[in-house]
Amino acid sequence: MPELPELNPVIHGKLRLALLSLLVGVEEAEFTWLRSKTGSTDGNLGAQLAKLEEAGYVAVEKKFVQRKPQTLYRMTEAGRQALTEYVLALKQLLGGAIGD
């Protein structure tokens, strides 16, 4: 019997998973946009994004647009790879249960 894969604990957190899934579809996203899409609080969102940044899954860029500070998050290649592996592992774990 093949060994079942383990799920990446950094990605498995609900909010972190939602953030990576949002970022995979866009070039980059602003903090406020991520907050509105996830319905999270500033503090929690900041903490989870920091964990993703620490893991090297997202890159942060801070800049000023029309004199207003803007924090932009972009998914890194490592993040893309980790999310792909996570989805594959998830599908493997669920096996035939997908689509039930």
Added chain:
Amino acid sequence: MTANAEELELKDRLSLIESMIAEGRRTTQSYGWTFVLWGVAYYVAIAWSSLCHYGLAWPITMISACVLMGLIVWLKQSKCGYKPETTKSRAIWATWISMAISMFVLLDAIGFSGRMTDWRIFAAVASTLIATANAASSMILKWKLQFACAVVWWVAAVVSCFGTVNQSSIAFLAAIFLCQIVFGIYLMIRESIARKQEATHA
């Protein structure tokens, strides 16, 4: 945790990924108005240059349309707030901006060099460039209707090469009407329906 509860949690994670990816990509962009704006700009430039025989009618109208478009984009962004860019939307903007720069440089160079001896050359070059952008955009979006617009522009280019000045003018004006005005209005209606659906889902 029971095996059943664990399975439910994993399924929940999978549906979360799917819904968030869809949410990230659901950035209804407004392109329809740009087609209408440029269609009207082409008509203004044609009318101005043919009625007043003013050589700068085209460059002035095109620059004014560019400024107006920039202003509308800026106002829309200020009103609607930040929207992230998708790879697809960047590819489409890149295609159209490249086409606009090519058209501006080439047609102005031909015009100012005094080698624009025949209206049909202008119509053929402009039609081909617009057709190229429509075709590239339709391939990115996998959208047959926009490819049909590209075909209409290519037909207008061929008519300009082989037809009389009148035939060339009619083909060019018809292509503007169909592929800029009608297509633009159709797009605007589609975008308005999509936005209403988005608001309902939110």
